[in-house]
Amino acid sequence: MEVKLEQLFQDKVDQEIKIEPRDWMPEKYRKTLLRQISQHAHSEIVGMLPEGNWITRAPNLRRKVALLAKVQDEAGHGLYLYSAAETLGMSRDEMFQELHTGKAKYSSIFNYPTLTWADMGAIGWLVDGAAIMNQVPLCRTSYGPYARAMVRVCKEESFHQRQGYEIMLTLANGSPEQKAMAQDALNRWWWPSIMMFGPTDDNSPNSAQSMQWKIKRFSNDELRQKFIDATVAQANILGLSIPDKDLKWNESTGHYDFGTIDWEEFHQVVAGNGPCNKQRLKARVDAWENGAWVREAAMAFQEKEQARQTKTEAA
Amino acid sequence: MDQKEWPLWEVFIRAKQGLNHKHVGSLHAADINMAIENARDVYTRRMEGVSIWVVESKHIHANDPHEQSALFEPANDKVYRHPTFYVLPEEVNHM
Numbered sequence: 441m442e443v444k445l446e447q448l449f450q451d452k453v454d455q456e457i458k459i460e461p462r463d464w465m466p467e468k469y470r471k472t473l474l475r476q477i478s479q480h481a482h483s484e485i486v487g488m489l490p491e492g493n494w495i496t497r498a499p500n501l502r503r504k505v506a507l508l509a510k511v512q513d514e515a516g517h518g519l520y521l522y523s524a525a526e527t528l529g530m531s532r533d534e535m536f537q538e539l540h541t542g543k544a545k546y547s548s549i550f551n552y553p554t555l556t557w558a559d560m561g562a563i564g565w566l567v568d569g570a571a572i573m574n575q576v577p578l579c580r581t582s583y584g585p586y587a588r589a590m591v592r593v594c595k596e597e598s599f600h601q602r603q604g605y606e607i608m609l610t611l612a613n614g615s616p617e618q619k620a621m622a623q624d625a626l627n628r629w630w631w632p633s634i635m636m637f638g639p640t641d642d643n644s645p646n647s648a649q650s651m652q653w654k655i656k657r658f659s660n661d662e663l664r665q666k667f668i669d670a671t672v673a674q675a676n677i678l679g680l681s682i683p684d685k686d687l688k689w690n691e692s693t694g695h696y697d698f699g700t701i702d703w704e705e706f707h708q709v710v711a712g713n714g715p716c717n718k719q720r721l722k723a724r725v726d727a728w729e730n731g732a733w734v735r736e737a738a739m740a741f742q743e744k745e746q747a748r749q750t751k752t753e754a755a
Numbered sequence: 756m757d758q759k760e761w762p763l764w765e766v767f768i769r770a771k772q773g774l775n776h777k778h779v780g781s782l783h784a785a786d787i788n789m790a791i792e793n794a795r796d797v798y799t800r801r802m803e804g805v806s807i808w809v810v811e812s813k814h815i816h817a818n819d820p821h822e823q824s825a826l827f828e829p830a831n832d833k834v835y836r837h838p839t840f841y842v843l844p845e846e847v848n849h850m
Binding site for chain 2: 512523532588592745
């Protein structure tokens with residue numbers, strides 16, 4: 441029976457028929473998606489923190505409203521994704537619990553500090569750029585609610601990258617100090633950004649299954665290469681140099697070759713030993729705990745209003 | 756965790772006057788007003804709508820997807836419900 445259902449499921453996926461919440465799905469498909477979507481949602485929420493750091497110190501009002509709007513979008517993206525994840529049978533509170541206890545992960549890029557204003561540029565350009573590479577194919581992912589959430593996210597994400605690049609452009613064409621600041625931000629964010637695509641294909645054991653189920657459409661290495669190929673030219677326009685001495689155009693492959701990624705650093709940050717892991721998690725736990733009375737009060741208010749209304753209707 | 760979770764709401768947005776409300780997603784809120792305000796912030800940050808409906812998710816009832824065929828198959832063989840089923844002479848254009 442199970443085998444037959446699994447075959448029917450795979451046939452649907454192969455025919456590009458979307459899977460919806462109440463359709464039969466293999467337990468492992470459900471678990472994989474739940475892990476991926478909740479992790480994605482957590483990344484949006486934690487991702488607000490490094491940028492939130494600069495809202496009050498944006499250099500002018502134009503930059504400030506843009507940054508505010510971007511951070512607000514990220515809250516929205518987190519919410520779309522949490523709703524999509526909830527359709528797989530885990531409550532919102534359980535997901536928060538998993539984030540707060542460290543059981544669930546979020547993108548490790550957000551465990552790096554934002555030291556200067558140029559980091560707002562580098563994050564928009566590189567981090568959002570890498571995220572877009574990942575997210576565009578996810579608009580066609582096999583699970584309906586996830587695909588629909590991603591369509592919405594992708595529509596909004598393009599402004600994030602453009603505003604970041606514009607910040608970099610302004611700094612790169614500014615004073616020597618400003619240009620140096622932009623270069624410094626690129627130096628610090630480049631490697632963590634290309635790590636965002638995850639481990640190399642030969643170290644990514646679950647990838648094949650996710651590809652078969654069409655959760656993923658491209659492998660980690662394919663997406664990373666695409667990102668690097670697109671970004672080099674953008675760095676040239678800025679007149680900034682990518683901090684990789686092995687980066688070189690390869691005529692025969694039609695792609696850029698690049699240096700070795702420090703996977704030890706990646707694993708350390710994922711394991712909780714990045715520069716800001718503790719600070720980020722603490723900010724989330726504090727927000728949750730300090731907001732408890734608000735959630736409680738809102739429910740109490742609703743119950744009281746409802747009781748009042750019932751009484752009026754009875755009279 | 757012992758605290759009660761805010762209920763889940765489904766959100767429907769009318770993109771512009773004259774169109775129907777369309778399901779866009781869901782969110783949590785304590786009451787109707789909060790659901791509408793949150794829906795505005797979450798789903799209409801870029802003028803996506805002129806009207807919002809919210810319905811508590813528990814009030815939505817759906818057919819069983821496993822009985823899909825019993826419910827929808829009877830319509831499959833009724834091609835005579837479509838205009839192209841009827842053969843008319845060439846001269847009768849655009850009927």
